[in-house]
Amino acid sequence: MSLLAGCGSSAxxxxxxxxxxxxxYPVAVENCGRTVxxxxxxxxxxxxxxxxxxxxLTLGLADRMVGSASWSDEVRPELxxxxxxxxxxxxxxxxxxxxxxxxxDFVYATFDWSFTDEGVAPRDRFESLGVPTYQSSSExxxxxxxxQRPLTLDDxxxxxxxxxxIFGVQDRADQLISSLRARKATxxxxxxxxxxxxxxxxxxxxxxYIAGCCGAPGIITTELGTRNAxxxxxxxxxxxxxxxxxxxxxxxxxxxDLTRGDDGDxxxxxxxxxxxxxxxxxxxxxxxxxxxxxxxxxMDPSLRTVDAIETVAAGLRTLGVVGK
Numbered sequence: 359m360s361l362l363a364g365c366g367s368s369a370x371x372x373x374x375x376x377x378x379x380x381x382x383y384p385v386a387v388e389n390c391g392r393t394v395x396x397x398x399x400x401x402x403x404x405x406x407x408x409x410x411x412x413x414x415l416t417l418g419l420a421d422r423m424v425g426s427a428s429w430s431d432e433v434r435p436e437l438x439x440x441x442x443x444x445x446x447x448x449x450x451x452x453x454x455x456x457x458x459x460x461x462x463d464f465v466y467a468t469f470d471w472s473f474t475d476e477g478v479a480p481r482d483r484f485e486s487l488g489v490p491t492y493q494s495s496s497e498x499x500x501x502x503x504x505x506q507r508p509l510t511l512d513d514x515x516x517x518x519x520x521x522x523x524i525f526g527v528q529d530r531a532d533q534l535i536s537s538l539r540a541r542k543a544t545x546x547x548x549x550x551x552x553x554x555x556x557x558x559x560x561x562x563x564x565x566x567y568i569a570g571c572c573g574a575p576g577i578i579t580t581e582l583g584t585r586n587a588x589x590x591x592x593x594x595x596x597x598x599x600x601x602x603x604x605x606x607x608x609x610x611x612x613x614x615d616l617t618r619g620d621d622g623d624x625x626x627x628x629x630x631x632x633x634x635x636x637x638x639x640x641x642x643x644x645x646x647x648x649x650x651x652x653x654x655x656x657m658d659p660s661l662r663t664v665d666a667i668e669t670v671a672a673g674l675r676t677l678g679v680v681g682k
Contacts, residue, residue: 390497390498394490394491394492399524402423404424404426404447404460404465407467409659415441417531423444430655462489464490465484465490467494494517496513508577510577511664518531549582549675550583554609554679555606556586557608560614561616562622563627563635568588568596568603569594569657572592582670611650612657613650613652614657615653615654650669652670
């Protein structure tokens, strides 16, 4: 499925990697409590985390990227050819020095911990060298903090618009956002999911990481009219005991299929656990084999959020737990 057909050729006077028009620059956007200013369209961008990389590729910006890093899944198939043009600095976090080696003029990361000493480096280290940075607004409060409000699709669209403004490709963003809105509407059309509870299981088995109220799973749950079994928890991914899960006994389980290889990461590992663990196999959803599998990246706020809306809507219909 093409997210943005012809995105590489629709930009009019947009600057390319060989230089060009800088009319309208500098531009500034507000991002996580700071003002990000770019003096010209970035030509040597580095993306950290897969959602950031896939957005830049979808906007047709591979020719203005000098590196990507921190991958959790394979790239979207329709982006593979463009992605092959961009060097992978590391499948995990690259060092600060490795990023600087590429002489970046812009660094874009999805997750807050990417801009820490434990990740790549704090934003201030880049900005002290004159390198602007942007962090997904979904992570402004940090992954471990109690979230102030649930994320919405409008938050995701605002990020797309910000990034497009920085690169001078606003027309591509408009086309992409319009496409995403239409796909979401089609997926949810006629779905009667009132009263259906879902539980989003990301990783871990002993005390699994389950979605709270306010991240991408919350967006998907709300857009489809279902209820998140742990919507009363304001952390993004709290650890929840199996006893608490049994008490709520959700109708459907949404399983992340991660490729990291840790305990309970893959969907296959989760299903094996569900079918053999004395507590987990008592869940109604397990007894009736009511689960839906998503790539791990689909549970992070990103372009894949709309993919997940489509997949979960189709899965709910197939399982027969909702009206068509």
